[in-house]
Amino acid sequence: MAEPTMTTNSSSCLGRTCLKWEADGDLTALDLKLVLERLAQVDADVAALLQGSLDREAWPSMI
Structure with a gap:
């Protein structure tokens, strides 16, 4: 019996x-x-955090 193939849609x-x-x-x-x-x-x-960070290119550390 053939093994079932698992297809995944990476965008799903x-x-x-x-x-x-x-x-x-x-x-x-x-x-x-x-x-x-x-x-x-x-x-x-x-x-508010997102509004304050709109001008920054990198996200601040969440630590």
Whole structure:
């Protein structure tokens, strides 16, 4: 019997459930941005953080 092949569409979960990580263990810039945007929808503090960081190119460390 042939083994079932698993096909995955890499864009099927992009921005929803799949998170990508850098070699150093940090989230990729895109995933960090998406997570923070979702949090900003329900948390005014995160929304203020995003508004204050619009001029910065790199995301601040979350530590």
